[in-house]
Amino acid sequence: SEDLSKTAITDSKPPRSKNLDVLQEYRKSAAKRSSNFVVIGHVDAGKSTLMGRLLYDLKVVDQRTIEKYQREAAKIGKSSFAMAWVLDQGSEEREHGITIDIAMNKFETDKTVFMILDAPGHKDFVPNMIAGAAQADFAILVIDASTGSYESGLKGQTKEHAILVRSMGVQRLIVAVNKLDMVDWSQSRYDEITQQMEAFLTSAAGFQKSNISFVPCSGLKGDNITKPSTDCKWYTGPTLLNLLEAAEPTSQERALNGPLRLPVSQVFSSSTQFPLSVAGRITSGSIQVADPVITIPGGQQGYVKGIAVDDEPSDWAVAGQNTTIHLSADIDAKLIKGGDVLCSASMPISLRQVFIMKLLAFEHIMPMFCSIVVGRLDASARITRLLSILDKSTGKVASGRGKKPRVVKPNEAARVEITVDVEGGVPIEQGARIVLRADGETIATGVVEDAK
Numbered sequence: 050s051e052d053l054s055k056t057a058i059t060d061s062k063p064p065r066s067k068n069l070d071v072l073q074e075y076r077k078s079a080a081k082r083s084s085n086f087v088v089i090g091h092v093d094a095g096k097s098t099l100m101g102r103l104l105y106d107l108k109v110v111d112q113r114t115i116e117k118y119q120r121e122a123a124k125i126g127k128s129s130f131a132m133a134w135v136l137d138q139g140s141e142e143r144e145h146g147i148t149i150d151i152a153m154n155k156f157e158t159d160k161t162v163f164m165i166l167d168a169p170g171h172k173d174f175v176p177n178m179i180a181g182a183a184q185a186d187f188a189i190l191v192i193d194a195s196t197g198s199y200e201s202g203l204k205g206q207t208k209e210h211a212i213l214v215r216s217m218g219v220q221r222l223i224v225a226v227n228k229l230d231m232v233d234w235s236q237s238r239y240d241e242i243t244q245q246m247e248a249f250l251t252s253a254a255g256f257q258k259s260n261i262s263f264v265p266c267s268g269l270k271g272d273n274i275t276k277p278s279t280d281c282k283w284y285t286g287p288t289l290l291n292l293l294e295a296a297e298p299t300s301q302e303r304a305l306n307g308p309l310r311l312p313v314s315q316v317f318s319s320s321t322q323f324p325l326s327v328a329g330r331i332t333s334g335s336i337q338v339a340d341p342v343i344t345i346p347g348g349q350q351g352y353v354k355g356i357a358v359d360d361e362p363s364d365w366a367v368a369g370q371n372t373t374i375h376l377s378a379d380i381d382a383k384l385i386k387g388g389d390v391l392c393s394a395s396m397p398i399s400l401r402q403v404f405i406m407k408l409l410a411f412e413h414i415m416p417m418f419c420s421i422v423v424g425r426l427d428a429s430a431r432i433t434r435l436l437s438i439l440d441k442s443t444g445k446v447a448s449g450r451g452k453k454p455r456v457v458k459p460n461e462a463a464r465v466e467i468t469v470d471v472e473g474g475v476p477i478e479q480g481a482r483i484v485l486r487a488d489g490e491t492i493a494t495g496v497v498e499d500a501k
C-alpha cells in the first residue's frame with residue numbers, strides 16, 4: 050500500500066454541493082435497505098439449518114453445492130448437517146457440527162440486503178454472540194419445539210440469549226418456533242410455547258409486545274421460511290422472510306434523521322485522485338459530496354470529495370449503508386484510525402470521560418478496573434460508582450437493595466458510572482452499545498444512558 054504521508058496534495062477548492070435532500074433521494078431511490086441481524090437460541094435449536102435453508106431458498110447457494118454438502122454429510126453419517134454447512138463453508142467447524150465464529154453471510158430480497166451475524170448456541174461461544182448483537186438491528190430467536198427440547202432450551206440458553214440481546218439495546222425479536230415437523234405441526238404445542246415465551250420476553254427480558262413476532266416453522270423441511278407451509282394447515286400468517294422484511298425499517302428510519310456518524314473500520318488510499326478514504330457502516334444521519342466533516346477524536350476538518358456505496362460511486366449515502374468516503378487532503382491520514390468516528394462538522398460526537406450506563410452483569414461487579422469495547426474502540430476504564438440495581442422488566446430501580454448497592458451480582462441489571470482512562474475521553478453517545486471486559490472475560494454488556 051502507498052505511504053500516505055507522502056501524498057501531500059492540497060485540495061484547493063471543495064467540489065460544488067448539489068444540495069440534495071438526501072433523505073428524499075434515498076426514499077425515491079431503488080437503493081436497498083440494509084439490515085443486520087443476529088441468530089440466537091439454545092445449541093441444536095436449528096439455527097444454522099434455518100439460516101442455511103434461507104440462503105438456499107433465496108438461491109445464494111446453488112443446488113450443486115447443496116448436493117455436494119449432502120454427499121459429504123452422508124459420508125460421515127450426518128446427512129441432516131448439509132443445510133447447516135451452507136453457513137460455514139469450508140471451515141473445520143464441520144467436524145464438530147457446530148458453528149464457532151460469527152459467520153458473516155449476506156443475502157438480499159427486492160427491498161433489503163441482509164447480513165446474518167450468526168451466533169452459535171454453544172455455551173462457550175457467548176462472546177461471539179455479543180459481538181454480533183452489538184451490530185444487530187434485530188434478532189431471530191430459534192426455539193426447538195420438539196418434545197423435551199423446548200423445555201431443556203429454557204434451562205439452557207434460550208432465555209439467557211434473549212435477555213442478553215435486549216441488554217445490548219436490540220428491541221425487535223422474531224421468534225422462530227422451529228422443528229414443528231417433529232411434533233406433527235401441533236397447534237397446541239405452538240400455542241403453549243408462544244404463550245410462555247411471550248410472557249417471559251415481555252416481563253423478564255423487557256421486550257415490548259409489539260416488537261415480538263412468532264412464526265411456526267421447520268428449517269430442515271423449509272416450511273414457512275420463504276414459502277407458506279402446506280403441512281402446517283392452521284397457520285396463515287407471514288413467513289420468516291416476510292417478518293425479516295418487516296423488521297427492518299423502524300430502526301433505520303430513526304437513525305436517518307440523526308447527525309452523521311460513521312465509525313471508521315478502515316483507512317486507505319483509493320487512487321491519486323482520492324489519496325485518503327475511509328470505510329465503514331454509517332450508523333446515523335446522511336452525507337453528500339462536498340459536505341464538511343470532522344474526524345473524532347482527531348478533530349481534523351475537511352470535506353467529502355467522493356462517496357461509494359457498496360463499492361458503487363454515489364452522490365450521497367445514508368445510515369445503514371456500507372460506505373467509502375473519499376476525504377480532502379486537509380485531513381492527515383496519520384491522525385485518523387479505525388475506531389474513530391467521521392461526523393458532520395457542525396454536530397460532532399462528543400468525547401466523554403465519564404458516562405452512565407445500564408448494564409446486565411455476567412460476573413460480580415463492584416468499583417473496579419475494566420475495559421470498554423464500543424464497536425472497534427477498546428479503552429481502559431473504571432467502574433467508579435454503582436448507582437442502582439434495576440428491575441429487568443420495567444427498567445426502574447428495584448425495590449429492596451435497589452439503591453446504592455455495594456455489589457451487582459451476576460444476572461442482575463444495574464445502572465453504573467464509568468470513567469474512561471483516556472485523556473480527553475472517547476467518542477460515545479446515548480444509545481451506544483457497550484461491552485465491559487476484565488481479565489479477558491466479558492463481565493457485563495449494556496447501553497449508554499446519559500445524553501450529554
Ligand code: GDP
Nearest residue numbers: 092093094095096097098129133228267268269
Ligand atoms: P444449531 O446448533 O442451533 O445451529 O443447530 P443445527 O442447525 O446444527 O441443528 C441441530 C440438529 O437439528 C441437526 O441435526 C439438524 O438437522 C436438526 N434440525 C434443525 N432444524 C430442524 C427442523 O426444522 N426439523 C427437524 N426435524 N430437525 C431439524
